[in-house]
Amino acid sequence: MWDCNKFKKQSDMKHVVKTLTIILLAVLVLNSCSKDFNSKGIPTNKLVANTFYQNTAELRAATANLYTTPWWAFNENPQADFIVFVGDVMSGNAVAGNAYGPPFTNFNVTSGYEGLDFGWESLYDVIGQSNTTMININNYAPASLGTAKTRALGETKFMRGIAYFYLTQLWGPVPIITNSADVVKNPILHTNTQSDVYKFIIGDLTYAAQNLPASDDAGRVTKWSAEGLLAKVYLTRSGISGTRSQADLDSAQYWAKDVVQNSGLALFPNFYNAFLTANNNNSEMLFGLQFALNGGWGTNDVRQTCIEGDDNIDGVGGGGWDGLGITKDLYDQFQAGDLRRKATFMLNGDIYSDLVTTNNPNGYTMTNAGSAYFKKYVDGGPLANNNLSISLMHDASPNYLLRLSDVYLVYAEAILGTNASTTDGQALKYFNLVRTRAGLPTLTSLTWTDIFKERRVELALEYQFWFDLKRWHDYDPTDATAFIKAQHRNAFTYNAGVVTEPTVLTGVTPVFTLPYPAAEVTSDPYLNQTPVPYY
């Protein structure tokens, strides 16, 4: 402690100190207007849009996310796996033992069912992420990036297009959104007519077809992905008015033809092996969701854990959440000798020597007579997959939403068009490529039913069958409804070739569109009103 009295006595000193204090104060006041306060508003701890998208690597990263995270809830969410339940349970290919299965089997999915929100929101998340990325690239990426920029834009348009395609197939008329910021200004939207939604999708995919490269890194979409999807979109649109549009069929044929004839792509030789992780993103795979094996929650693929019938298959524990099994109806579709059967589902007594785990060094033997398990996308644990770190809720193969064989069959269907049958050489050629790989005899003439059945078997458990049924229903509601009513939408037992059905579930009346999620309608009553034109 200094002697304060000294200061008292030295009045000069007192003034000096006062003056110093005032100067100090002035310095503090001025100092506070330093760089902290005059920064240009770009935070030091964040990447910002204005300065991102500046090189190819940044553009690649920006589009890479569109293959993964926004799709997460479409693939899996707290209320079951949306696309598996919609695509395969609702279509009568599979049954689920958990609480969410019966509403899909019985067509009483309610608007309050939370899984509905997740599917709807996930697809709109894809759209929101694609839109924003597209706008940011347009605004901030320098033109000097050239095709890297247009390629990235092509990817965003592809993603947006396929998301709208799923939305409109599932819900019919939906609002078209091209910029999430517009929703901020105008938050309550009407749905747009289905025909305008299709027009919009076609616009996006056409841009993608023109701007995506013919080849790219494994897993990335290409020109052929866009064209194949475009063919499928035209084929689907051809019937939405109730009668099939020949112009759309011709367009479907046109785009499919380019893919099948000019892409240089071919079916993977072995159907079973095409779905193994060792052959991820092989040339047959035009588009798949790409989840991160060791990624964080929200980027992982939980599909194997959910869909496998027995967690001894992968040996990583905890699986089989959905209690999924195959219906009698799907079982009946597979002819004897169809190589795809064992690659699609497991029957009692089947031996999978490649599904090696610590406990099953010689592979997995299916021993459950009461159920038929999913096989497609069930690839086993680390030992069966070159020691990939597959674990509970972390699966390693992409989730294919478009394959070349799908485009082959679209091509055949587009050629057939409204005819009763066709012997068109191109149609037969590509149709029979699919058959031949499956180990089945070729056909010399094709009917609609031949193609419909082939699609179901070829693409079973790839979530496509519901959309085939829906497409059929668009132009032939009576037959499509009768078909579903006749389905045996139930599980079966299998013992040494003897099939029995403990309970038979037939006569279920289908509902072909999902209700808009209740929470969404609550906030936007216009959703249930008459759709408005977009264009």
Next chain:
Amino acid sequence: MERNLRKKLIYTFLLFTAILLYGLPGYAQTIRVSGKVTGADDGQPVSGATVKIKNSTKGTVSNSNGDYAIVAQPNDILVFSILGYTTQEVPVNSKNSLDIKLAVSNKSLDEVVVIGYGTSRRKDLTGSIGSVSAADIEKTVSTTFDQALQGKVAGVTVTQNTGQPGGAVSIQVRGLGSLNAGTDPLYVIDGVIIPPNQPSSTQGIYMGNSNTGDNPLATINPNDIASIDVLKDASAIAIYGSQGSNGVIIVTTKRGKKGAPKVSFDTYYGVQQVSKYLPMMNLQQYAEFENAKDAVTGATPDPDFANPSYLGQGTNWQKDIFRRAGMSNNNLSVSGGDDRTDYFIAGSFFTQDGTVISSNFKRTSLKINLDNKTTDWLKIGTSLTFSGVSQNVNASVYNLINEALSLPPDVSPYNPDGSIGAIPVPGQTVPNSGNPNPVAAAAINTNHIERTQAYGNVYGDITFTKDLKLHNEVTGNYDYGNINQFYPTFVVNGLLQPINSAEVTATNNKSYTIRDYLSYDHYAANFNVNATAGHEASWGTYTYLQGGREGFFANNPQDLDLGSTVATTTATAPTNSGGSSTYANEAYLARVNVGYAYKYNLTATYRYDYNSNFNPGGNDQPNDRWVGTYAFGGSWNAEKEDFLKDVKQIDQLKFRLGYGLTNNANLPPFTYGSSIGLSTVGLGQGAYPLNIANDNVKWETTKSIDAGLDLSLFKNRIQLTADVYDRKTNNLLLQDPLNGYAGTNGSGAGGAGESLAAPWINAGSIQNKGIELALNTQNIKSKNFTWTTGLIFSLDRNKILSLVNDNQALYGRINNDGVVVSRTAVGSSIGDFYGYVSDGVYKNAADLAASPKLNGTGLVAQVGDTKYVDINHLGVIDSRDETDLGSPLPKFTYGINNVFTYKSVDLTVFFTGSYGNKILNYNEVLYEDPNSETTGEFQGLINYARVATNASGAYVTNPNTVIPGFRSDGDPDENIISSRFIQSGSYLRLKNLALGYTFNPQVVRTLHIHSLRVYSNVANLFTITKYIGYDPEVGASTPNQSGYGSNALTEGVDWGRYPSARIYTLGLVVGL
């Protein structure tokens, strides 16, 4: 001996001085009067009290022991006065010895009020400020001081959001003035600003889906607080500018006073217990219920339930998770001072176990306040607090109360083989991760919060002239947090959960403020001027570092280091993350108060504020970062006017009027720009747009007017403060709650890059109008018995005047955004519950045929289903029939405090209450639904609609029930919010019943102590309410979806709120 000697010396000196000063009086008539001045509150000596002879200039002051001596005439009257105590006049009556007890003058008109950047005498105030003293706080048993504000200040609504020890409290000053931008007031603790948008190092960190429910103010020891002043109206708030738009709560801690060391030791021990269990089905009832359900659904009946009468009670999970829990507080303080230096040093240790197993709270705090009069022109000082908090928050993280209700009585906490009990899942080979049952979750998991906080200020006051002073101050707040989580391997129903994992988060929250202001206070005979002008700048940074590992060799020890460093077949690879955020505020401020004749006061305040959360401009955009806040206030002390001067009954009659504009910047940083996030995705490195930017986001502005009256009658025996206000907030800051199609709603998986964060926008306006009353009366004031009453009444009416557009409404969503519970629309108040109106059940086939049916569920309506009211008469029940089901906001809240003293005994009876608010009993939505999945069930569900068939078809045998019957094909009511679950939240609670006994100072002196007081207190003794949940005080307890600030849209949803306990305490206060 030495002490006596010193006393004698002092007396001699005083006498000598007196003789010197006043000359030799007429010796026959003069006598020497001496004695001791003590405080009536604590019996401690009062030093520095002025002792004057009435109508003369003669006087002296009491010394550090409170002793005084004065020479007076036998018939003189002595006047004892000192700030903070009621002035007392005592006739000498020829006595030589007069010991004086001075009553504390809490509410006296000379009271000094902290007004921010200075103090004011209450009688000069133009703004509306409510104050709470240390004495008020001490009468309640509060873990944190904000709990003690409940029912104490008019216009301030305090709701405890959880009964978890150290749990969060939501405080609204004059209603909800904001939607999502945070409605918490600003806390200023000894000059340290605790910004409402970044309250503590550990708040806002989410674990799983649940809030930790911890309280940013939990590090503050209520015992250290001298006073709390709540600035309520614009004219009071404006000096805090943008930070204070939701009110300002200024906490002043105790400081030393000149005098001998005062040592005070407080201790109490308490026992807490929840006051009720909810009636859940016992095992017999449950078995009968399940059998009846299986008969309808066709499910295979559980063979264990074949004969329910053989079954016992089963598990009552509530009994297993609730416990009687102890709490204790020990607080030691030393204060005193000499001519130059005053000090206050306090240490405390507080520990509380929660009434839910495993929850607990511990606080250790050290407080040092020093003031030094360095020279006659310089005063320096500091306030420093060091505090540590340690908390187990399993109860919040796992929502244990909701979990306890969710489990059926046929599951046991532990199976006979020692494994954990859970609802069995057929075919399951590995148990689900997470939370098998609440008892086990509490016992085996670690969710532990540690906070270490040091905050305080250093100041230097320079006196240039008597009137002109400069205050310089630097404050700092260092708040370090650690969140430790460990999730062990365990065995459930004989199945091993093989993964154990740990996650540790370290947070670091630092802020600094530099504050300088010049003040000029001039009091002349007929007018006074008080002026303040200054500058303030604050910086804050918040950083966190998070790491996680799986695959520990054993469940103990749990250090992160011991987990697997690589991914294995069972363990995922270690994870880490980190981040930071910063903010900066700057302000120039000025305030002038001019008074004339001590009757009229006018105050003008202006503050120019900077906030870095807004667009800095440039590129043709305006700079939105600076904003001006202003307010005007005036008051009129009418009792000083001639026409009232002679009305002796009126001590004060003051009218106040204030108007002002305040601004709010409570939004996260950089929402005006678009950020990019990174994550690893299937194709490698991914980057994604984080948010929808709004480069035009601006300050939320509030204009308010306040009119007030202060009335004091009959020698202050009746004191009334009444205020009416009208507060209108425009340009509301909120995160636009867009529909899913905006791409802004995720799956709740928390995947970065899944969805866009909705933009922060300015949309709409809210009005709060209200009345607040504070009435204090001394009903009986006799020698041995006094009775005083304090009444606090707060009424607020909240109304949305406009939103983005008139059709738009805001929806409050809970349960991973899946369930809409509230709708905030133009004309309604904030967060009104929203859903269908239920009207019993379809009673019979005819009723079913004649009534509209719920659309869109995919289920065919049947007899026994819930019947909803067709609001729009369109013949079908759909989302258009959803309607406003009432407001979670109370019509009014109140506090009634009665204090009785009889000789040395005092009794405090303190009621608080709330009237007119509604509660959404979400527990019932979940557990009173006959068609839900397997859960525990409320006993009320036994009255489900029983469907029978007769000649005319199906009919319900108990047709007056409101609970639907069983169905074989799904649950039409799943997550449907209807009027059935909306219940009255009005209550009257005996918040505190305290009985104290203060020992006679003469008696305790023989024990060598100054004072001794013992007391007992019962908190929450009873609650009168119609609400059938645990506790009608629900508040904002439901985890908030955005994780940012309080969520005004989901208030009043009871989803297993931790109930407030009944607490019995016994305590002791010793003055040494």
